[in-house]
Amino acid sequence: MTDLLLKYFRTKQQEVQSEKVYDTQCPFCSMQCKMQLIEQSVVSRKTYKTIGKDNPTSQGRLCIKGMNAHQHPFHQDRVLHPLLKVDGEFVRISWEEALQYIKKQVEEIQAVDGHEALSIYGSASITNEEAYILGKFARVGLKTPYIDYNGRLCMSAAATAANQTFGLDRGLTNSLKEIPSTRVIILAGTNIAECQPTIMPYFEKAKENGAYIIAIDPRETPTTQLADLHLKVKPGMDAALANGFLKVIIDENLVDEDFVNERATGFEEVKDYVQSLSLDEISDLTGVPIEQIRTAATKFASEESGMLFTARGVEQQIDGTVAVRNFLNFVIATGKIGKPYSGYGAITGQGNGQGAREHGQKADQLPGYRLIENEEHRAHVAKVWGIDKGELPRKGVSAYEMFQKINDGEITGMFLVCSNPVVSNPNAIFVKEALKKLKFLVAVDLFVSETAKFADLILPASSYLEDEGTMTNVEGRVTLREASRPCPGEAKNDWQIICEIAKVLGKEKYFPYQKAEDIFNELREASRGGIADYYGITYDRIRKEQGILWPCPEVNHQGTERLFEHSFATPNGKAKLIPVSNTSAIPKEKPCSEYPLYLTTGRIMSHYLTGVQTRKSSALAARNFESYLEIHPETAKKYEIDPNSLVAVASKRGKITVRSKISEKIRQDTVFVPFHWAEEQNVNMLVGEDLDPTCKMPGFKVSTVNIRQI
Structure with a gap:
């Protein structure tokens, strides 16, 4: 028997020709879990296995998406060569042909329509280096102000609110390791159990340690199941609910007067307004019972430490900025920030949602979170880039507004990088029709997405296994994604593609990079002294220290784990509070006889964003192969909707x-549809085009619809 076993194991050992291990990071959510892909060549086929790798953020944990992430880079539909549309069909061409085609199209548009007729639509899933170089390419390579990205649809409300209130936006003001020791937690509009599953153990540990958890969500979710108190707020009424919290703590003398007097301005105006309100009015507006409002507010205010987290449920509204600001009013009024185990967190959605907005992809920003309209900021970045600050364009417009300019004929060419706006944007039918009006659209992507189908040219991008660079995760930790696997076919890294386009346009001296680290070292200089200061961070340091929390202004600086311990980042060092009226919280679109139900949207665990990558994973697609309408039994009965039946859902925009x-x-009074599907299941076709006036966030979380069984 022993001889037979030895012979069997020898045979198996011979069958395994080789094994390769690739260190990388998950390409999906903002936890950016570290992992390894093990590739085994067994006889004539390859097998793959993903395992978690220890790190300070997720400590080796992986979720179902991370474990199956490798399935999309190896999918047969992956774009591996440049594709040019000829007579309505994509045909393979060489890189040289592709670059010459771009040169011809860009020069013609600039000659006829001007430099500002070109635009760039970026992504919050690309690396910091690529976000940086994309902003530089828009302003130096194309000389256009029109660049924005899909992160505008994700975290812009929270980012704007934090900048206005604190003077600085880093998703979490504390590191994740403080969560288990806090005494009370508010989760406002966040379903972390499905969106960031590997963050959940921090909150589960806090509960084990006795923390009281409050969830605010119109739905019961796997996240609300963790809560001690669940406030089922009406969609769009979050700002009014925050006023309810403020009223309770003011009426019951639970305001931290010393903290407010020393560290904030504007509280008296907030107090005067809130005292004019009644809890009955607030309860009626929000649908939350008075006793629940009182319990939540008093519990948070009276405990010695507390943390409040917001996500898309609060932010993806046309009053998202002020809604977040009102929750920040509450955090500051209770003195729960800048202290151990107390603070605020905006739970970033996309993988590099934090870093991608810090270094120049947003219409009004330059690297380091500098502002493009600030003369001092312009001068600093222009010097790093080797141009005169007068050559820098002024600010452009937000993501959705670029499609309005396309529709109006002001923008006639677009570079689209790793994004799918015909699925992700509001009023999606309009976006699709606008794209058809472009003279020139080039898409850089892994697949022929729903948007890439409209492109004149598709360029093959690299996947997370092949594209080295830094990412900034949910807690503001700058990590390094190693990517040692060679690009398949003729695919190239996004930064390489941008450099080659710059070269063919005669701008190569501004884009001399040979590797991603070269770009990062320039980014460090461009961010130096800015709000998001990365100067002290290097690739070597990240490798040794497993990531560094910014700001990190010097190479011997340890990074900043807790923000605002002594002062805020405003000119006077104090947080800026403002009153937020209940009337501003009332959505423009209200249920009526024709559209009687609220519609809200969100994510599910097995898919990510518009599903371009996860729907290419057989393991993930099998878990949820189609979209659905979540509806209450009484509502279903009223509208004669049977279980598991096909339902037509219609708004003023589409069906x-x-x-x-x-x-x-x-x-x-509410139905829910996830947003990961396209075409006839694309829920964003139902969402209106109204935008938050400050951050330009669409109102994904509040639309009105009618339903009928088919």
Whole structure:
């Protein structure tokens, strides 16, 4: 028997020809979990296995998406060569042909329509280096002000609110390791159990340690199941609910007067307004019972430490900025920030949602979170780039507003990088029609996405396994994604593609990089002294220290784990509070006889964003292969909707067809549809084009619809 076993193991050992291990990071959510992909060549086929790797943020944990992330880079539909549309069909061409085609199109548009007729639509899933170089390419390579990115649809409300209140936006003001020791937690509009599953153990540990957890969400979710108190707020009424919290702590003398007097301005105006309100009015507006409002507010205010977190449920509204600001009013009024185990966190959605907005992809920003309209900021970046500050364009417009300019004929060419706006934007039918009007659209992507189908030229991008660079995760930790696997076919790293386009346009002296680290070292200089100061961070340091929390102004600086311990980043060092009226919280779109139900949207665990990558994973697609409508049993009965039936859902903008999922976990006046699907299941076709006036966030979380069974 022993001889037979030895022979068997020898045979198996011979069958395994080789094994390769690739260190990398998950390409999906903002936890940016470290992992390894193990590739084994067994006889004539390859097998793959993903394992978690220890790190300060997720400590080796992986979720279902991370474990199956490798399935999309190896998918047969991956774009591996430049593709040019000829007579409506994509045909393979060489890189040289592709670059010459771009040169011809760009020069023609600039000659006829001007430099400002070109635009760039970026991504919050690309590296910091690529976000940086994309902003530089827009302003130096193309000389256009028109660059924005899909992160505008994700965290812009929270980012704007934090900048206005604190003077600085880093998603979390504390490191994640403080969460288990806090005494009370508010989770406002965040379903972390499905969106960032590997963050959940921090909150579970806090609960084990006795923390009281409050969840604010119109739906019961895997996250609200963790809560001691669940406030089922009406969609769009978050700002009014925050006023309820403020009223309670003011009426019951629970305001931290010393902290407010020393560290904030504007509280008296907030107090005067809130005292004019009644809890009855607030309860009626929000749908939350007075006793629940009182319990939540008093519990948070009276405990010695507390943390409040917001996400898309609060932010993806046309009053998202002021809604977040009102929650920040509450955090500051209770003195729970800048102290151990106390602070605020905006739970970043996309993988590099934090870093991608810090270094120049946003219409009004330059690297280091500098402002493009600030003369001092312009001068600093222009010097790093080797140009006169007068050559820098002024600010452009937000992501959705670029499509309005396309529709109006002001923008006639677009570079689209790793994004899918015909699925992700509001009023998606309009976006699709606008794209058809472009003279020139080039898409850089892994697949022929729903948007890439409209392109004149598709360039093959690299996946997370092949594209080295830094990412900034949910807690503001700058990490290094190693990527040693060679690009397949003729695919190239995004930064390489931009450099080659710059070269063919005669701008090569501004884009001399040979590797991603070269770009990062320039980014360090460009961010130096800015709000998001990365100067002290290097590739070597990241490798040794497993990531560094910014700001990190010097190479011997340890990074900043807790913000605002002594002062805020405003000119006077104090947080700026403002009153937020209940009337500003009332959505423009209200239920009526024709559209009687609220529609809200969100994520599910097995998919990511518009599903371009996760729907290419057989393991993930099998878990949720179609979209659905979550609806309360009483609502389903009223509208004669049977379980698992096809339902037409219509708004003023369009109509989709999804399958019913009857659940008591949602409010009776609200239905929910996830946003990961396209075409006839694209829920964003139903969402209106109204934008937050400050941050230009669309109102994904509040639309009104009617439903009928098909």
